[in-house]
Amino acid sequence: MTAGLAVQINSVLAALILLTSFGLLVQRRIYGMLRLFAWQGAFLSLSTAIVGYTAGLHHLYISAALTLALKVFALPYILYVLIHRLEIKRDVEELVNIPTTMLIGIALVIFSYYLTAPIRELSTLITRSTLAVALATVMIGLLIMITRRKAVTQIIGFLALENGLFFAATSATYGMPLVVELGVALDILIAAFIFGIFFYHIRTSFDSLELKDMEKLKEDE
Amino acid sequence: MLILVLLGINLLAAAVLAVIGEKRYAPEVNILGSAATFVASVFLAADVYYNGRMISGREYFFVDEFNVYLAVLTAFVSMTTAVFSRPYMRHEQERGRLGKVAMRFYHAMFQLFIFAMLMALLTNNVGILWISMELATLSTVLLVSLYRTPSSVEAAWKYFILCGVGIALALFGTVLLYFAAEKVLGEGSKALQWTNLAAVSGSLEPTVLSLAFVFFMVGYGTKVGLVPLHNWLPDAHAEGPTPISAVLSGLLLNIALYALVRCKTLVDGATHGNRAGQIMMAFGLVSLLVSAFSLLRQKDIKRMFSYSSIEHMGIATYAFGLGGSVATFGALLHMLVHSLTKSAIFFTVGHASQMHGTQEISRIRGLIKGNPLVGWGLMLGVAAIIGLPPFGLFTSEFLILTATMKSAPLLAPFFLLGLAIAFAALLRKVMPMVFGAVPDYQHNQRVSHTPVILHMILVLVLGLYLPVFLSQWLHGAVRLLR
Incomplete structure (x- = not known):
């Protein structure tokens, strides 16, 4: 595989990651979101492996394997089990104004390109054009968290945001040092267990997983 | 070596308490673990005091004047909190609010939380700092919802999501920092080490670091509780158990501010200006003013004092942003005395709300007659926190005000306004709580005297006289941050 081809493949993967982000933004079914999230993880893992191969950095293979194990298998599986146990699989979320959400998403992508413009010129890495995509994925993850009204879908938005961060780490810098990546992966895994416990707590105290029921704590009650 | 012992004690204690945490002697084990950590931190501090800064553990850890004083403070406050938590949590158990599993979980997570904070302070690696900050959040999330009431679950969810997002943005900042550092220092862990970064900060790419600072500011700023990123803080403080x-x-907000200040010095070095400082000043001053006004309309006692924490973190952030040796010295001292005072206040508040069975300010009355220690402790704690002399906060706030008059006189009225409103608000709410007749629903109970008295004496002493070793440390830290 030549360097030129690798750059092209990576750009395609970056585009796919962004596309899955938009998919997550407008997907209404929980299982559909889960599938999209797993695909995003797969693209991320593949892209990491390709960067590792072209740059000759073997520790990136470990990150790619970690991503594959965590984001494609472990987390979607944990979420699947939770959704199954809590019997919320048929829930369809009412999303208001899908076109507006999409437009905001597009604006965020443009904003990310604008923000990273000075950095793109500095970078000499083969993956430099993907930094903007990474930032856009982070911001769309935030947007998903804002627009969603259910605890489970909000968590998927949070994990999509985390995907954007991982992508930034590989695309901007060929990956963080291994100690850091292992630690980050561990933190995400702990977080996954915590939100799993949380779903049960929310369910038992509120009788639903709708976040709109959780708006008691405000100023001036 | 000493650092590993220091960190190991907490981990060991956490593991032991995860097994025996519901036993009758578990609180004593908790105190023992925290006390051992405190002793180790004193030894570490003495080592640094006599032999100077050091880097150890294959350059993964480092100790200098800035982080060692915070480490001793963290270990000290965690020890006194463990002492306070013994009667407090026992009472909660007797009231039937907590079961055995909850107690085990509480004790283990308390130790893990202290471990995460000490790790964040002592690590030499920006990435590991981030991981420890995240661990500190994760270990306390389920403690906030320990009572399992709907409002506590809601508060914990808010804390989890807001701090999770905030800290994720800080990771983006870390990635950008690594991106800039790797060009100068080469690949690998060495490009994320404070000691290396501080040495080459002048040659880091300024545009990248300015962008990185925005992410650090929003990310760690969320954990510091700066307005407008503070939404999680009052809820988490009001709904969790009082020791938490x-x-x-007293501690976590300090650690987050520590991370932010370290990042600021790097950015200042790269941009050769004070842009980062100006951003911090704006955030700090807005936090001070907004929280001072919010204090006026609080009805829940713990919520009120958490707004007071936002106010004081705002003051410290503002002072670090202002820069210069006087303001930085003031900010460092402020972090120290605020931490001691605020945890003492929370100890008395915890007892006061248990005595009345509520956290509502309007139902807490006649504390001094009911229990002189709780009443006077709260009164003196509030006198200290609003900045009355001769307590330590007067000294630090006076230093910061002097520096403001000198280098940014136009901001001085706003600073004074914030302090004055907070002064009036807290005094107005606390007076009726401590003075007056004892209501019939108040019932006295066993309280832990030592932590409150110890903290208040320390705050008083620090207001009157600064020991030589402490002023040397703080001056050393000021030199580091300039």
Whole structure:
């Protein structure tokens, strides 16, 4: 595989990651979101492996394997089990104004390109054009968290945001040092267990997983 | 070596308490673990005091004047909080609010939380700092919802999501920092080490670091509780058990501010200006003013004091942003005395709300007649926190005000306004709580005297006289941050 081809493949993967982000933004079914999230993880893992191969950095293979194990298998599986146990699989979320959400998403992508413009010129890495995509994925993850009204879908938005961060780490810098990546992966895994416990707590105290029921704590009650 | 012992004690204690945490002697084990950590931190501090800064553990850890004083403070407050938590949590158990599993979980997570904070302070690696900050959040999330009431679950969810997002943005900042550092220092862990970064900060790419600072500011700023990123803080403090409110308020906010200040010095070095400082000043001043006004309309006692924490973190952030040796010295001292005072206040508040069975300010009355220690402790604690002399906060706030008059006189009225409103608000709410007749629903109970008295004496002493070793440390830290 030549360097030129690798750059092209990576750009395609970056585009796919962004596309899955938009998919997550407008997907209404929980299982559909889960599938999209797993695909995003797969693209991320593949892209990491390709960067590792072209740059000759073997520790990136470990990150790619970690991503594959965590984001494609472990987390979607944990979420699947939770959704199954809590019997919320048929829930369809009412999303208001899908076109507006999409437009905001597009604006965020443009904003990310604008923000990273000075950095793109500095970078000499083969993956430099993907930094903007990474930032856009982070911001769309935030947007998903804002627009969603259910605890489970909000968590998927949070994990999509985390995907954007991982992508930034590989695309901007060929990956963080291994100690850091292992630690980050561990933190995400702990977080996954915590939100799993949380779903049960929310369910038992509120009788639903709708976040709109959780708006008691405000100023001036 | 000493650092590993220091960190190991907490981990060991956490593991032991995860097994025996519901036993009758578990609180004593908790105190023992924290006390051992405190002793180790004193030894470490003495080592640094006599032999100077050091880097150890294959350059993964480092100790200098800035982090060692915070490490001793963290270990100290966690020890006194463990002492306070013994009667407090026992009472909660007797009231039937907590079961055995909850107690085990509480004790283990308390130790893990202290471990995460000490790790964040002592690590030499920006990435590991981030991981420890995240661990500190994760270990306290389920403590906030320990009572399982709907409002506590809601508060914990808010804390989890807001701090999770905030800290994720800080990771983006870390990635950008690594991106800039790797060009100068080469690949690998060495490009994320504070000691290396500080040495080459002048040659880091300024545009990248300015962008990185925005992410650090928003990310760690969320954890510091700066307005407008503070939404999680009052809820988490009000709904969790009081010992956790005390350590969240007294320690975790400090650690987050520590991370932010370290990042600021790097950015200042790269941009050769004070842009980062100006951003911090704006955030700090807005936090001070907004929280001072919010204090006026609080009805829940723990919520009120958590707004007071936002106010004081705002003051410290503002002072670090202002820069210069006087303001930085003031900010460092402020972090120290605020932490001691605020945790003492939370101790008394915890007892006061248990005595009345409520956290509502309007139902807490006649504390001094009911229990002189709780009443006077709260009164003196509030006198200290609003900045009355001769307590330590007067000294630090006076130093910061002097520096403001000198280098940014136009901001001085706003600073004074914030302090004055907070002064009036807190005094107005606390007076009726401590003075007056004892209501019939108040019932006296066993309280832990030592932590409150110890903290208040320390705050008083620090207001009157600064020991030589402490002023040397703080001056050393000021030199580091300039």
